[in-house]
Amino acid sequence: MGLEQKAGDLGVVTARLEDVVNWGRTSAMWPMLFGLACCAIEMIATQSSNYDASRFGMELMRPSPRQSDLMIVAGRVTRKMAPVVRRLYDQMPEPKWVIAMGDCASCSGVFNNYALVQGVDEIVPVDVYIAGCPPRPEALLNGFMTLHEKVKKEKLATWS
Amino acid sequence: MxxxxxxxxxxxxxxxxxxxxxxxxxxxxxxxxxxxxxxxxxxxxxxxxxxxxxxxxxxxIGFLHTGIEKNMEYKSYLKALVMTDRMDYLNNMGNNLTYCLAVEKLCDISVPERATTLRIICAELQRIASHLIWLGTSGIDLNASSMLMYCVRERERILDLFELISGQRMMTSYIRPGGVWRDVQKEFISGVEDFLAYFPDKVADYERLLTNNPIFIGRTMDIAVIEPEKALEYGMSGSSLRGSGVNYDVRRAMPYCGYETYDFEVPVETGGDVYARYQVRIAEFYESMKIIRQAVDRLKKQNGPVTSEDRKFSPPPRSELHTSMESLIHHFKLWTEGFSAPDAEVYAATESPRGELGCYLVGDGGPKPRRVHFRTPSFLNLQALPYLSEGYLVADLIAAIGSIDIVLGDIDR
Known part of the structure; x- marks a missing residue:
C-alpha cells in the first residue's frame, strides 16, 4: 500500500497520490448492470448470496452507463448488438475498464459464424479476459482481482 | 477491426x-x-x-441471434448437442433432452430405463432452477430485491448437483443421444434427497414473502390479463398459458420419457393475470419435487446401463477398447465421422420451464443434420406481450415481461 509514516495521534497518514487514488478506484468499482447471454446468469450468481461480489466493493451494479466504471461483457455479442455495446462504452465516464467474460466475449467461443462479433475486442478495448463457457463465479471474482491488480499499477502519467 | x-x-x-x-x-x-x-x-x-x-x-428481437440452428447443420449429431445447451441458457438439460429425443426418434435408438429416469430427474431439477431465476428476477422487477438472494442460494445447490454428474454448472451436455453421458455417483442420489428435504420449507418462505403481500398483490393482480382463447391464438404455452386456465402440458398431452407413469398434477389457474402465472409456477415447484421423489425411488431399484447398447450410436466403454476389435472400430467411427441418420424428418417436443419446446430435425442420410429447427416457447410467448401490455402502465409492462418468463437466448437462438 505504501503507507510510509503514521504521525502519532494526529491521525495523519502519508502516502503517494497514485497509491491512494488507485486504491480508491479498486475499492469502489461499480460494474454496469448489463447482461447479454448465459454468462449473465453466472454474473447474477456472483453478485448474489453464495459468492457475494460486495466483498470487493462491487455489489452496486448500475443500470446506467453514466454511473459505472466497469463494463462486464457477459455473453455473446452479435452484430446487431455490437453498436449498442460500443455506444454504452462511449457513454461511460473515464476512467473505465472492460472485462470480457467468457469465451464468447473473448473470441466468440464455439460460434464461428455470420452472426457473432468474433471477440468483443473488435469493438471495445478489453482489460481482462476470462475463460470458461460460462466461467464459474470464482473465475469472475478472479477476473475482478486481476483487474484490481492492474489498476493498482496504473501510473499518474497514464491516468485518464 | x-x-x-x-x-x-x-x-x-x-x-x-x-x-x-x-x-x-x-x-x-x-x-x-x-x-x-x-x-x-x-x-x-x-x-x-x-x-x-x-x-x-x-x-x-434479434439482439442475441447466434446462428445456432445454422451452426448445427455443420456438426455431427453428437457435436451439435453442445449448441443446444447455449440456446435457452436456463434450461440446458431440457434443451439437451429435446434434441436427444428428436435424434433418437430419427435414428430409432432405444434408451435404457435407468437413463430415462435420470433424464427426468435432471429435467425436473432444471425446471426448479429455472423457476428460481424467474422468481428472483421478476421479484427484483417488482422491488422485492431480497427474492433474488434467496432464490440463487437454492439454485446453487442444484448447480452443485449438476456439476457433480457432468463436471459443468450450466452447460452440462449430460443428456446424450442414446442415454446419458455416464452413470451418477451415489452422492448425487443422496444430494437430490437432501435437496428435496430442504427445499419445501424454502418455497414456503417465498410464499410467505409474496403470496399474501399486499404490495405484490397490488402490482400483479388483474394486471396484464389474457383470456384463454387469446392465449391460444397467440400460441402461448407452458405456465403462461396455464395461468389463463388452459390445461395443456406436453408432459400430459404428448408424454415422453414415461411421464405418463408418474403421479403429478398440472397446476392451472383461471385468473389470466400476472398473479395467476405466479401461482402456477409456485405450484410447479411442488409438482416437480413430487416427480423427482418418485424418480429417485425408481432409480434406486434400477440397475443397468445408462446408454444405449447399440454400438452404432453410443460409444463403447473405455475398458472394451483394449479387448474388442469391433469396439475400437465403433469408437473410431463415432468420434471421427459420427453416426448417420436416415433421410427423414421428425418432431419431438418437451415441456420446458417456459412451455412447449420442440425440435424439428431433418436428416439427409449422412452424419450431419440437413436442418434443425427449434420451436421455442419464449418466442411465441413474447408475441402476446403487446396484447398483455397495451392499456396498462409502464410499470405493469415490466411485471408482464417478468410474468411470461422469456429468455432471449431462447427467442433469438
Missing amino acids: SQIQEVEASINELKHLFSPAAMTGETMVLNLGPQHPSTHGVLRLMLELDGEEVVTCVPD
Whole structure:
C-alpha cells in the first residue's frame, strides 16, 4: 500500500497520490448492470448470496452507463448488438475498464459464424479476459482481482 | 477491426408501427432496452406512451441471434448437442433432452430405463432452477430485491448437483443421444434427497414473502390479463398459458420419457393475470419435487446401463477398447465421422420451464443434420406481450415481461 509514516495521534497518514487514488478506484468499482447471454446468469450468481461480489466493493451494479466504471461483457455479442455495446462504452465516464467474460466475449467461443462479433475486442478495448463457457463465479471474482491488480499499477502519467 | 456500423432507421420506416398521434407529438415514443435491467436480457421494446399508459408496444428481437440452428447443420449429431445447451441458457438439460429425443426418434435408438429416469430427474431439477431465476428476477422487477438472494442460494445447490454428474454448472451436455453421458455417483442420489428435504420449507418462505403481500398483490393482480382463447391464438404455452386456465402440458398431452407413469398434477389457474402465472409456477415447484421423489425411488431399484447398447450410436466403454476389435472400430467411427441418420424428418417436443419446446430435425442420410429447427416457447410467448401490455402502465409492462418468463437466448437462438 505504501503507507510510509503514521504521525502519532494526529491521525495523519502519508502516502503517494497514485497509491491512494488507485486504491480508491479498486475499492469502489461499480460494474454496469448489463447482461447479454448465459454468462449473465453466472454474473447474477456472483453478485448474489453464495459468492457475494460486495466483498470487493462491487455489489452496486448500475443500470446506467453514466454511473459505472466497469463494463462486464457477459455473453455473446452479435452484430446487431455490437453498436449498442460500443455506444454504452462511449457513454461511460473515464476512467473505465472492460472485462470480457467468457469465451464468447473473448473470441466468440464455439460460434464461428455470420452472426457473432468474433471477440468483443473488435469493438471495445478489453482489460481482462476470462475463460470458461460460462466461467464459474470464482473465475469472475478472479477476473475482478486481476483487474484490481492492474489498476493498482496504473501510473499518474497514464491516468485518464 | 471488422466492419460494424449502426443503421439509422428513418422515422418514415417506422411510422406504420405507431398511431398517427405519435407523429404529431400527442403521444410519446419511448425506447426501452436492449440494455435495460428489466427486459430479462437484450429485448428492445418500442413503446408509444400516452402519459404513463402504453398505447403501442413493439418488441424488437434479434439482439442475441447466434446462428445456432445454422451452426448445427455443420456438426455431427453428437457435436451439435453442445449448441443446444447455449440456446435457452436456463434450461440446458431440457434443451439437451429435446434434441436427444428428436435424434433418437430419427435414428430409432432405444434408451435404457435407468437413463430415462435420470433424464427426468435432471429435467425436473432444471425446471426448479429455472423457476428460481424467474422468481428472483421478476421479484427484483417488482422491488422485492431480497427474492433474488434467496432464490440463487437454492439454485446453487442444484448447480452443485449438476456439476457433480457432468463436471459443468450450466452447460452440462449430460443428456446424450442414446442415454446419458455416464452413470451418477451415489452422492448425487443422496444430494437430490437432501435437496428435496430442504427445499419445501424454502418455497414456503417465498410464499410467505409474496403470496399474501399486499404490495405484490397490488402490482400483479388483474394486471396484464389474457383470456384463454387469446392465449391460444397467440400460441402461448407452458405456465403462461396455464395461468389463463388452459390445461395443456406436453408432459400430459404428448408424454415422453414415461411421464405418463408418474403421479403429478398440472397446476392451472383461471385468473389470466400476472398473479395467476405466479401461482402456477409456485405450484410447479411442488409438482416437480413430487416427480423427482418418485424418480429417485425408481432409480434406486434400477440397475443397468445408462446408454444405449447399440454400438452404432453410443460409444463403447473405455475398458472394451483394449479387448474388442469391433469396439475400437465403433469408437473410431463415432468420434471421427459420427453416426448417420436416415433421410427423414421428425418432431419431438418437451415441456420446458417456459412451455412447449420442440425440435424439428431433418436428416439427409449422412452424419450431419440437413436442418434443425427449434420451436421455442419464449418466442411465441413474447408475441402476446403487446396484447398483455397495451392499456396498462409502464410499470405493469415490466411485471408482464417478468410474468411470461422469456429468455432471449431462447427467442433469438
